[in-house]
Amino acid sequence: MTPRFCALLMLGLLAFAGIMPGYSMAAEPCPTLQATNPEARSAINHHLCFHSARPGEPAHAAQSASELPVDMPWTPANGHDLVFSHTDAVYWIQLTVHNPGANRALWYLKLNYPLLDEITFWQYRHQPGSPDVVTEAAPPLTTGDSLPFATRGIDYRYYLLPVTLDPSERRTITIRVHSSGALNVPLALMTPEEVIAESNHLTLIHGLFYGALLILAAFNLLLFFSSGTRYYFYNAFYISSMAMFLFAMGGFANQYFWPESAQLANLSIPLTLVICSAAMALFGWSFLDVSAGTISESVLRGLVWSAVGFLALTFLLPYSKAILLNTAHALMVIAALSVIATIRWRQGYLPAFWYIAAWMIMVVGALAYALAAFGYLGDYLAREVMMQAAVGGQVILLNYAMVQRWRLLNQKLLDIEHQARTELEFKVHERTAQLRNTMRELEQANRKLASLSLNDALTGLHNRRHMDNLLPELCREARRTGQPLSLALVDADHFKRINDSWGHDFGDQCLRHIATCLKNQIKRPRDVAVRFGGEEFALLLPGTDATGASKLCQDILEAVRDSRITAPDGTAVSLTVSAGIAELGVEEQPDSLFRRADEALYASKAAGRDAITLAQHSSEPASNS
Incomplete structure (x- = not known):
């Protein structure tokens, strides 16, 4: 017997006795999975067995599969997902696979749940001909x-x-699986091609999802900077925090942000969750336009400050307690916002309807996702996609709600603008009417003022100012047309004696009587009677020569002489007037015309009064009549 043969024989005996690096396994409690069969791989839960090891049991303290008791009972999964709520137990899971094919092949056992604290995989190869004897096929x-x-x-x-x-x-x-939170162990046996295909499919879904959230967050942030409206900022804050929470829950944050920090991997989930709760409350507070001093405002304020408190507790409490508290707080925020949005909708705030619809979608997705994350529902991967769909639907509806709010505010602004324009037009019409009335009154006042400035207040005749303005114009017109122009000055005789005898009031009455006589004798529209002094009057007679003016003055003298005025003491007083007439000469100036008429008047006074004197040119003496 050669030494080589002895060694081989010894190895066989040791292996048979279980002393070799291998161990004898109990009878398989679950059927073997045929790895080459796609249908069998898709029904992997029918080939899984598990054991829950409570603290104090040997399996709980075992750190290796070889340390498990041989008689440890295994429970078949019977097609159910391996999901377990929060527990301190250690779970052992076993799967036996077989390659019935003729070629060596590679598969991947995939565990689609990233939030597990400790996982250890062992692979044992069954000895051909001795299925109960296994050896380690790969390092754990x-x-x-x-x-x-x-x-x-x-x-x-x-x-x-x-x-x-x-x-x-x-x-x-x-x-071997142990975690401080819920246990969700969704296993799948896949070929490399299936892993790549599924990974590409999920990469597309996640890329579209997180890319859309990033774009919407950036868009809302730009709207905030351009408009200064707070709820745009809070919406960007909410979208970003929700995306970060799902990024952490999906294992992406651990993979890309802090792969070397296990503490941040666990802390990031409750931390981003409570930040997301605060963002939800702030956005709802701003978007729903909750009035200050109301119960709704107090509730939302309390939720925001409680989120700050839970944020601080997240750094102090263990993961299992922090995630429970923060999840409860997030659900409270969602419930409170749903109730407040319903109240605002019933108050007539129309954008609240779309806000409620958005939160209803969010509630369904969040509940399913939370139940899967806490081990009450299976198929975590499907719940994750469902949550992403719910968040996507919610974000779309929230942004649509903001569009509706913008349209509502814009319509209010248009209504206010229309009302303001209508009121302005009404006020303009009112002010225009008032202005027209004022202008009319002003015009009348101006006319009255002009009349007062050009008329004598006592007699109603024109005054000296009007004569000074009109006489030069009449002189220019007479020279231009060749028509005659006469000026007659009329003065009351012995008027001082009348004032001294009966007073100035009676004197004013006498002046008014003389003015009436003047107006009664003037027949032509262009003839003008003027009182230019105390008892002195003037007649501007365009188109009248000296003879015509003399005839008119004669009628005036007779009218004044023939009338009687009763004095205050009952005396019948007879008045007389004297007149001086001058006809405009060729190239004669108004001052010269007035001076000659005045000289003629003084000549009438000197001739005994109650007379008329015609002024001659400067080279001719004056004549009395």
Whole structure:
């Protein structure tokens, strides 16, 4: 017997006795999965067994599959998802796979849940002909959120275990799972092509989802900077915080942001959740236009400040308690915002309807996602996609609600502008009417003022100012047309004696009587009677020569002489007047005409009064009549 033969025989005996680096396994509680069968791979839950090891049990303290009791009971999954709510137990999971093919092939055992603290994979190869005897087929893989990301071996947010099977090889995979939160162990056995196809599909979905959220957040931020409206900023804050929360929940943050920090990997989830709660409350507070001093305002203020308190507690409490508290707080925020939005809608605030619709979608997605994350629902991957769809639908409806709010505010502004324009037009018409009335009154006042400035207040005749303005014009007209122009000055005789005898009031009455006589004798429209002094009057007679003026003055003298005025003492007083007439000479100036008429008047006074004197040119003496 050669030494080589002895060594081989010894190894066989040791292996048979279980002393070799391998161990004897109990009978398989679950059927073996045929790795080459796609239908069998899709029904992997029918091939899984698990055991829940409570604290104090040998399996709880076991750190290796070889340390498990041989008689440890395994529970078949029977097609159900391996989901477990929060517990201190250690879960052991076992799967036996077989390659019935003729070629060596590679598969990946995929665990589609990134939020597990500690996971260890063992692979044991069954000895051909001795299925109960196994040897370690690959070094154990220990990873999880409590360890750096690089421990996963493959740079992927989920856990991938490569399983390479030789032809006809059977292999048992044992998994030890322990986590401070809920346990969700969605397993899948996939070919490399299936892993790549699924990864590409999920990459497209996640890329579109997070890209859309990033664009919407940036767009709302730009709207905030351009308009200064706060709810745009809060919406950008909410979208960003929600995206960061889902990024952390999906394992992306651990993969790309802090792969070397296991503490941040666990802290990021409750931290981003409570930040998201605060953003939800702030955005709802601003968007729903909650009035100050109301109960709704007090509730939202309390939720925001409580979010600040939970944010501080997140750094102090363990993950299991922090995630429960922050999740409860987020659900409270969602419930409170739904109630407040309903109240605002019933108050007539129309954008609240779309806000409610957005939150209803969010409630459904959040509840399903929370139940899956806490181990009450299976198929975590589907719940994650459902949550992303719910968030996407919510964000779209929220932005549509903001559009409706903008339209409502714009319509209000248009209504206010229209009302202001109508009121302005009414006030303009009113002011215009008032202005017209004022202008009319002003015109009348101006006319009255002009009349007062050009008329004598006592007699009603024109005054000296009017004569000074009119006489030069009449002189120019007479020279231009060749028509005659006469000026007659009329003065009351012995008027001082009348004032001294009966007073100035009676004197004013006498002046008014003389003015009446003048107006009664003037027949032509262009003839003008003027009182230019105390008892002195003037007649401007365009188109009248000296003879015509003398005839008119004669009628005036007779009218004044023939009338009687009763004095205050009952005396009948007879008045007389004297007149001086001058006809405009060729190239004669108004001053010269007035001077000659005045000289003629004085001549009438000197001739005994109650007379008329015609002024001659400066080279001719004056004649009395």
